[in-house]
Amino acid sequence: DSKAFDREVRSVCPYCGVGCQLSFKIKDEKIAWVDGVEGPANESRLCVKGRFGFDYIHHPHRLTKPLIRREDAPPKGLNVDPANPLGHFREATWGEAIAAAAGKFGALKERWGGRSVAGFGSAKCSNEEAYLFQKLIRQGFGHNNVDHCTRLCHASSVAALIENVGSGAVTATFNEIENADVAIVIGANPTENHPVAATYFKQFAKRGGKLIVMDPRAQALRRQASHMLQFRPGTDVALLNAIMHVIVEEKLYDRQYVEGFTEGFFEFRDHIKGFPPEKMADLCGIDAGTIRDVARTFADAKAGMIFWGMGVSQHIHGTDNARCLISLALLCGHVGRPGTGLHPLRGQNNVQGASDAGLIPQMMPDYHPVADAEVRDLFRHIWDGAEISPEPGLTVVEIMDGIYRGQIRGLYVMGENPAMSDPDVEHARKALARLEHLVVQDVFLTETANFADVILPASAWPEKTGTATNTNRQVQMGRKALNPPGEARADWRIVIDMANAMGLDWDYDHPREVFAEMKMSMRSLHHITWKRLEQENAVMYPCLSTEDPGQPVVFGDGFPRRAGRAKFTPARVTPPAEAPDAAYPMILTTGRQLEHWHTGSMTRRASVLDAVEPEANASLHPSTLRKMGVRPGEMIRIETRRGAIEIMAREDRAVAPDMVFLPFAYVEAAANVLTNPQLDPWGKIPEFKFSACRVAPA
Ligand code: SF4
Secondary structure, three states, X not given: OHHHOOEEEEEEOOOEOOOOEEEEEEEOOEEEEEEEOXXXXXXXXXXXXXXXXXXXXXXXXOXXXXXXXXXXXXXXXXXXXXXXXXXXXEEOOHHHHHHXXXXXXXXXXXXXXXXXXXXXXXXXXXXXXXXXXXXXXXXXXXXXXXXXXXXXXXXXXXXXXXXXXXXXXXXXXXXXXXXXXXXXXXXXXXXXXXXXXXXXXXXXXXXXXXXXXXXXXOOHHHHHOOEEEOOOOOOHHHHHHHHHHHHHHOOOOOHHHHHHHEEOHHHHHHHHOOOOHHHHHHHHOOOHHHHHHHHHHHHHOOOEEEEEOHHHHOOOOHHHHHHHHHHXXXXXXXXXXXXXXXXXXXXXXXXXXXXXXXXXXXXEHHHEEOOOHHHHHHHHHHOOXXXXXXXXXXXXXXXXXXXXXXXXXXXXXXOOOHHHHOOOHHHHHHHHHHOOEXXXXXXXXXXXXXXXXXXXXXXOHHHOOEEEEOOOOEXXXXXXXXXXXXXXXXXXXXXXXXXXXXXOOOOOOOHHHHHHHHHHHOHHHOOOOHHHHHHHOEEEOOOOOOOOOOOOEOOOOOOOOHHHOEEOOOOOOOOOOOOOOOOOOEEEEEEOEOXXXXXXXXXXXXXXXXXXXXXXXXXXXXXXXXXXXXXXXXXXXXXOOOOEXXXXXXXXXXXXXXXXXXXXXXXXXXXXXXXXXXXXXXXXXXXXXXXXXXXXXX
């Protein structure tokens, strides 16, 4: 009934990397409901978050005025009085808050140099906001200490992709699965984390496509799978090398493709000889016959795709895991044709775009290395003579360590919540408390904002206009549907105010002007204009002409590497950083669940989602619960070398008997109190997927 709403505004879902297009139905200046619309990734489909995850923007907890920490506030921490949550802060005008926020960064830079200040941008913000934020850190703060949640998500996948195929983005859209005859889904749980993408995977299997699911959790997609390999956690490299051993040994590989489009094969072939399935079977927990069958199925396919998630990337060997997947696709020639490709399923709606826009400490926009003098010259030219430091900045976890070392003294956080999302989160919280200056820009008093000196009230996604780039490389237009509440402002506007208070003299009146500047350095945006996005809603990169909707499959005629060749990089088996032992005999793994998003600041304030999944819970196998004498719904205590939490136990046959699965959205039982901060040496991503733990009745 069109009378049931006053107006409708077409935009994009702010949650996962699928990037579903939707229509906000606005009644009395509120989102009354949401419908899916025909977008290239979703064809009108939405999941429960996209449909019911929006009333958080009307929640009474919204920040509506700038806040400054009171001089008489107690020491910084999570010591919030529920009756007066903002009690440690006083209200301020925008002028006062921006002057306090920017002035102190300027003073720290003056006294200690640009290396002493840092910024965390966010994949929850638009491309234009990400671009402006990294520009502010580089130009205003004077260093490259800028990062965002890609570091906790797919940094290792991107490191491996850039190294071996020359580009960090997917080589094919997930919708290409309709042209595949075999697909591997490994270390991903799309049914919960990319639900609309999962509907395409299920349709593929229904049509007779072979779906090979590999995961230490027997996740829901197993019901559609031709093969379900529930391998032992942390043994990905052994399993994938064993599969490739079979393909090489049985000469099933695509010789013509390997000779024509790759380098490093002979060294790789020698390396892979050491991984016969019969030798790897016990380590992986998968019998040699199954490994051989999977190898033959994938190699014999006319068109095969590989999808992966954070089960692959969040390990100290995450980059090695991704190297193996790349090698597997190259061996079989499953890149560059319809129905083939490598697709790391990106977590957040704009994590691809925020990375493209330069929220990365070693890379300027479009992955131009900061260490390259020509790159710095280009940006000096575009940024009115700005001097850019040639020294790569610190990553997310390194910035926290830098606070302990006394290097980092000031931090600007736009839309991230490290007091919940960092590994070994007590370490991160203590680091935040030590900062001389913390500015947090967000829509709620997040756990991180509790530690702030200045809080800047920002806009939720439906309250601003901007572009976002989904997992498919589709740049999509997000449109403002409502005004932010009270005095809250759009993030891009706040970043400009911060820059000008630091003396930068920026002059942008609309995100389209920022987008135009981005195009000056970002070849990925070639032929993509603001006008096109307004008219067409989405354009994919690479885009070959002003009429081209973008290329769903890339690298059919070679790779953006030396001589156009992709590379095989052999991967050794590296055990997890913390092996289970007598004191901590079980394995803890963390992730998301369907209804809740990341640290829960939005979805736990969305009434339907919170009603469906209101309570912190840990999933264990029924036999594990029985052994402990615990019934589902009772409380258990989970402990690692970093800390302990108490949480409700849930029965789940998909979890192996020696494992516990914990979602990380619940502050009252924060999973990251327990997780291991050890980093992958290339991607610098922490090992969220494997910590030794012990579990007992609470
Ligand atoms: Fe939003 Fe992802 Fe759900 Fe689509 S699948 S509605 S993008 S959360």
